[in-house]
Amino acid sequence: MTDENTTRIGGDLVVETLRSLGADTVFGLPGQHALGLFDALRRTPGLRLLGARVENNLAFAADGHARARLHADPHGPVPVTPMIVSTGPGALLTLSSLQESRAASVPVLGISSQIPAAGLGGGRHGYLHELPDQQASVAGVVKSVHQARTASQIPGAVRDAWVSAATAPYGPAWVEIPQDVLQAPVTLPPITAVPVRRDELAPLPDLLDEAVRLLSGARNPVLLAGGGVVRAGATAELTVLAEALRAPVLSTFGGKGSFPWEHPLSGREWLEDWHSTEFLAAADVLLVLGSGLGELSSNYHRLAPRGRVIQVEADAGKLESNHAGLGIHGDVRAVLTALGDRVPAREPDGRPETAAAELVERVHRRLDGQGLDLERTLLADVRAALPEGTPSFWDMTVLGYWAWSAWDSGGAPIHTAQGSGGLGYGLPGALGAAAATGGPVLAVSGDGGAMYGIAELATAVQHELDVTWLIIDDGGYGILREYLTGAFGRTHATELARPDFAALARSFGVPSIVSTVDTVGADLAAALRAPGPRVVVLSATLRMFAATGPAEEDPR
Structure with missing residues (x-):
């Protein structure tokens, strides 16, 4: 890792441990207290360092990188993506992005420096970037927080955080290490092997027996596939069970891609539409897979199942948190495999296929x-x-928002920020994915969200990342404009001054084009065929669809 004339320091232990755990890419933004980490990265072959201009975008990029690798190999080792930042302001700026990783179950490992150990635990105060309790600031966002206060504690803390991030339900974990520990010489030998063991989250047999009994006796079973199906790589197992049960399948927005869009049993993903809400509620057995039935998945908590609910979740805290039912704590893929093996296959009679098509x-x-x-044609283009x-x-x-419901993700996987709903995810998430896949990758933002990540055009150029960014300029926060107008009859604080996005992109050295609704499909296709970053700007004001309510339900 280092030559014989170089003194190894605490930062080397971090980097050696990451490499031994399987990391090949690290996202990092330097800071004063984290210098020991970055010097170790400089001296370490085989670890690619990707930067960003702002820490929240760095965390979004790490999230996008992990999602892309999960999608590429859902049955391989869980691809934890490390991210390194400095103390205080740097650490805090990652939190809104890590909230998305937590909500969407994305395995990111945040590693931050900390003020010198003398300032911790009631010691000296007044250090630059000092927080009263940095761990407490982070703890409410991530899955777990780990610390190392001596060199010998570093490998174990990094390993424990890695395992936490990679254990279902996946999510971000955090490690903090004081500045002086990172920079001090170490006598520990180089770390070359870090064994880990992740126990499978096996469901309880008695609960599986009851699920088999309920599903076998159901007259009108319906399956709702959440993001847990995608994260577990359980799409094939879902199809096997649906076809055995002859059960229609709907997907949550996070579960997009879990079931084939054109399958005869597919009811697709219009979960904000009352027709879909009622379809789910009418099931005599509703099997919910990898979803907590939260606000979006339940049509803003208007879903009221009239039959039995079976909920399969890796996150025990979500079981029965919104709807009573048979809660099974377990890995979604393991449960689907067991159910597919045990539920008797039904003879097809065409009724569930007809019901899904009519929906x-x-x-x-x-x-x-x-x-x-306009909206439907634009999304199709x-x-x-x-x-x-x-x-x-x-x-x-x-x-x-249209894409949540109307995007066919077969052959074109889609990733959105609807886990926590923060702005600015599109470009940095896509940059992280391009670092994982080599590209091309598409990013889509409005003009309001684009301003959150505009600085990362410099990152795209610096690292030669193959991302095409579509910016839809409607002069403000378009979705909030609709919400305010719908709620109060008028809007306020949603109209924005903005730059000439095409000219601004060119100033970064990024080729750009101003498109139209008639040419945007061809312009995007051309940009995606060209190597490196590209920007396509489209001026258009789009509307959301109006979903039906209970009084408007179509009896047909």
Whole structure:
């Protein structure tokens, strides 16, 4: 790791441990207290360091990197992505992004420096970047917090945090190490092997028996696939069970891609539509897989199941937290495998396929009457522009809300920030994914969200990352404009001054084009074919669809 004339320091122990755990990429932004980490990275072959201009974007990039690797190999070792930042302001700036990783169960490992050990535990005060309790600041966001106060504690703390991030439910973990410990010479031998063991989250047999009994006796079973199905790489197992039960499958927004879009049993993902809400509620057995049935997945808590609910979750805290039922704490893939092996296969009679098709038709008929041709055509054009297998990363913009429901993610995996709903995810998430896959990757933002990450165009250029960024400029926070107008009849504080995005991109050395709704599909396709970063700007004001309510339910 270092030559014979170089003194190894605490930072080397961190980097050696990461390499031994399987890391090959680290996202990092230097700071005064973290210098020992970055000097160790400089001297370490085989570890790629990717930077960012702002720490929250660095954390979003780490999130995008981990998601892309999870999607590429869902059955391999869990691809924890390390991120290194400095004390105080640097650490705090990552928290809004790590909230997304926590909500979406993304395995990110945050490593931060800390003030010198003499300032901890009631010692000296007044250090630069000092927080009263940095661990407490982080603890409410991440899965677990670990600390090392001596060199000998470093390998174990990093390993424990890595295992925490990679254990279902996945999520961000955090390690902090004082500045002086990171920079002090060490006598420990180089770390070359870090054995880890992750126990499978096996479901209880008695609960599986009851789930088999309920599903076997159901007359109208329906499956709801959440993000846990995607994270567990359980899409094939989901299809096996659905086809055995002859059960329609709907997906949450986080569960997009868990079930084939065009499958005869697919009810798709219009969960903000009352037709879908009622379809789920009418099931005599509703099997919820890898979802906590939170606000978005339950149509803002309007879902009221009339039959039995079976909920499978790796996060025990979500079991029955919103709906009573049979809660099974376990890995979704293991549960689906067991159910698929044990639930008797039914003879097809065409009824569930007809029910799923009628649900999709009712949703489309509603949309047909709302004058939304622009939005539907634009989303279809963006989807058609993507080469096979190209992932996309979406900010909280109006077209992104459309994509939650209307995007066919088969062959074009989609990642959104709807876990926690923060702005600015699109570009940095896509940059992290491009670092993992080599690109191309599509990012989509509105003009409001774009300003959160505009500095990362410099990162895209510096690291030659193959990302095409579509910026939809409607002059403000478009979705908030709709919310305010809908709630109060007028809007306020949503209209924004903004730059000439195309000219600004060119100032970074990024080729850009101002597109139109008629040419955006071709412009995106051309940009995605070209290597390196590209920006496509589209001026358009889009509307959200209006979902039906209970009084408007179509009896057909």
